[in-house]
Structure formats: C-alpha cells, structure tokens
Amino acid sequence: MIQRSALYALLAGAAFAFGLPAQAVEFTVGYQTVPTPSQVPQADGAYEKATNAKINWRKFDGGAEVINAVASGDVQIAYLGSSPLAAAASRKLPIETFLIAAELGTSEELVVRNGSGIVKPQDLVGKKIAVPFVSTGHYSLLAALKHWKIDPKKVEIVNLSPPNIIAAWARGDIDGTYVWDPALGKAKESGKVLITSGELSKLGAPTFDAWLVRKDFAEKNPAVVAAFAKVTLDSFAAYNKDPKAWAANRTNIDKIVKITGAKAEEIPGVLAGSGYLSPDDQARTLGEPTAKALANTSAFLKEQGRIDAPLPSYAPYTNAKYVKAANSL
Structure with a gap:
C-alpha cells in the first residue's frame, strides 16, 4: 500500500505535469466551519503539496463575509453556501463555481430552545429566531416558513x-x-430540531455548499484550481468508500474538530447527513443543474427582498472544466 506521503508526492508530480508553475504561487482560501471530509487534507497540508502553492487559510463565519472578501480580491478560492453564492452571482461578481462541496442534509438545522414554548411550526410566530443573513440557513429558514x-x-x-x-x-x-x-451543536444541547435542510430539500428547497474561484485567478492558474479540486475529490472518495469506517477513525475526526470547532461526537452524523459527489456526478451537476439551482435560489432571494433582480442566466457562474481536468491528474 502506498503511504500517504507518497500519494501526495505522486499527486504533486501529476499536477506539475498538468502545468503548475515551477515557483509556488500564493493565494488565500476562505473556508467555513461546516464539517466536511476535505478538512482532513486541509489539516494535513495536502492542498499546499498538490498545488505547489503557499495557501493562506482564512476562516469565515458566514457567506456574506465571504462574498465581500472575494469581491475585494482578498480571497481567491472560497467555500460558501448556495444562497450567498446566488447572491454573489446576482451581483455579477467575477466568480465561477468549480466544485460542489456538499449537498446539505443534517449539517444545517432549525433548532428551537427547550422551554421556549415552540412545539410546532406555528409556535414560531412572535418568537426570536437568529440566523446569519444571506446564508443557506437564512434561505432555508424562509423556505420553511413559506x-x-x-x-x-x-x-x-x-x-x-x-x-x-x-x-x-x-x-x-x-x-x-x-x-x-x-x-448548531451548542444549540442542540438544550434545544430540539424542528426541521433539517435535508427535509427541506425533499420539499423543493434544496441547498448545497460549493467551492468558487475568482475568474482572474483561475485564468492565470488553471492547474492550481484543478489540483485543488483533485485533493477535494479524493477526500470525498475516501469518505464515500466506507463512511462508517472513515468516521470511526479518530484521527479524521480530530482533524475536523481542529479546523471547525465542532463537537467530535456529532461530526459523523453531520457527515452522513450530507452528500459528497463523485467526479462524474460533479461534472454532470456543474452545468445546467447548478445554474438552475442558482436561478431558483435567486428568484426566492428577490421575492424576499435580498437581491435587486435575478440574472437572465447563471450558466457563466458554474464551470465543470476544473473537475474534468482533475480526473487527468
């Protein structure tokens, strides 16, 4: 069996063959605290090895902050939810979605406090519910109320x-x-779940997380973006091969805890409640399905007064070529 270090070396070598620059580039990646298998290679430094780059990892608490950082040019690659992604595209930011990070299930939920008097949905009337605005949680909350x-x-x-x-x-x-x-984990200690994003997806309001890249950076560094996608896809494949065994490996969980601050005992359930697409499914999804999802989300955001107007088409804001290129690495 090839050791992990050897695998990283092979990946880096393949990336060089694909056209990575001889000298390391430097860029900033915006990430969030939703548990995902890709945080294991993030903790291991695998992205740096594969891209031959100096990566500045910058944590964000919500999608609105990510949008502003990407718009300013401070962040070149970023993780964010489908709702802020739709808002960013509607602002015509120079971005494109190059990988679906997760199809959300139980990684985002509406939790109500024990003793709040909220037993059923109608009890939410007159209550104070907190959510980061223009986030997938915000979109899902409004969809649930609708x-x-x-x-x-x-x-x-x-x-x-x-x-x-x-x-x-x-x-x-x-x-x-x-x-x-x-x-979420803190709230669930003294609260109960009223609805999950997975349940809302079945009701016609799906949400997902995605990796986006600034177009100017991608045009100059296509091999870097492809190598970044490769590491992420490999982490998905490792998890999908045997999710229970992967989650039973305490080393994997500890690395996610280090990156996210999530409770170790809840991470396996969160991971199991989300979907991590294969390269083939990524290639199929990063086209019309993603463009349509962004259009539908934008229409909803317009209805709620969160954006001025949806775009005629969101096709320019999704691109499968980096996932396809990753398959050759």
Whole structure:
C-alpha cells in the first residue's frame, strides 16, 4: 500500500505535469466551519503539496463575509453556501463555481430552545429566531416558513453570526436558530430540531455548499484550481468508500474538530447527513443543474427582498472544466 506521503508526492508530480508553475504561487482560501471530509487534507497540508502553492487559510463565519472578501480580491478560492453564492452571482461578481462541496442534509438545522414554548411550526410566530443573513440557513429558514404558511414578518428574525448565535443562545436571548456547526451543536444541547435542510430539500428547497474561484485567478492558474479540486475529490472518495469506517477513525475526526470547532461526537452524523459527489456526478451537476439551482435560489432571494433582480442566466457562474481536468491528474 502506498503511504500517504507518497500519494501526495505522486499527486504533486501529476499536477506539475498538468502545468503548475515551477515557483509556488500564493493565494488565500476562505473556508467555513461546516464539517466536511476535505478538512482532513486541509489539516494535513495536502492542498499546499498538490498545488505547489503557499495557501493562506482564512476562516469565515458566514457567506456574506465571504462574498465581500472575494469581491475585494482578498480571497481567491472560497467555500460558501448556495444562497450567498446566488447572491454573489446576482451581483455579477467575477466568480465561477468549480466544485460542489456538499449537498446539505443534517449539517444545517432549525433548532428551537427547550422551554421556549415552540412545539410546532406555528409556535414560531412572535418568537426570536437568529440566523446569519444571506446564508443557506437564512434561505432555508424562509423556505420553511413559506412551506408552513407563516408570514416571516410575524417572526422576529435577527441577523447574527454563528459565534454571536452561540453567545445569544447561552444568554437566553433567542428562541431558536437556523445554523451550522459548531453553533448548531451548542444549540442542540438544550434545544430540539424542528426541521433539517435535508427535509427541506425533499420539499423543493434544496441547498448545497460549493467551492468558487475568482475568474482572474483561475485564468492565470488553471492547474492550481484543478489540483485543488483533485485533493477535494479524493477526500470525498475516501469518505464515500466506507463512511462508517472513515468516521470511526479518530484521527479524521480530530482533524475536523481542529479546523471547525465542532463537537467530535456529532461530526459523523453531520457527515452522513450530507452528500459528497463523485467526479462524474460533479461534472454532470456543474452545468445546467447548478445554474438552475442558482436561478431558483435567486428568484426566492428577490421575492424576499435580498437581491435587486435575478440574472437572465447563471450558466457563466458554474464551470465543470476544473473537475474534468482533475480526473487527468
């Protein structure tokens, strides 16, 4: 069996053959705290080896912050949810989605506080629910209220970042939250789940997380983007081969805890509740399906007054060529 270090060396060699620059480039990657298999190679330094690059990893608490950093040019590659991605594309930012990071299931949930008096959806009326605005959690919360035929104006929806949600929950300032780990895990300690993103997906409001890249960076460094995609896809393949065995490996879980701050005991369930697409499924999805999903999400965001207007087409904001190139590495 080839050792991990040898695999990294082979991957790096293949990336050089694909056209990586002889001298290391430097770029910044924006990541978030949703647990994912790709955080294992992130912790191992595999992305740096494969891309022959100096990577500055920058943590963000929500998609709105990611959008601003990408728009300013401070971040070249970023992880964010489908709702902020749709908002960014609607602003015509110079970006393209090059990989689906996860199809969301139980990694984001609406949790209500024990003792809040919320037993059923209609009990949300008049309650204070926290969510990071223009996030997948925000989109899902509004979609859930629409499904339950609850006027969002009758719910006190407040804009808080995940760290501030944790603090507000601890103080008893909020009755519920739609969020992801580690804030999700903290809320579930003294709350109950009212609905999950996976359940909403079945009701016609799917959400996903994605990796995007600034077009100017991708045009200058296509091999770097392909190598980045390769490492991510390999982490998905390792997990999908035997999810239970992968999650039973404490080393994997410890690395995700280090990156995200999520509770170790909850990570296996979060991973199992999301979907990680194969290269072939990525290639099929990173086209019309993704463009359509962004269009549908943008229409909803317009309806909620979160964007000015949807674009005629979101096809320019999704690109499968880097995933396809990764298959040759």
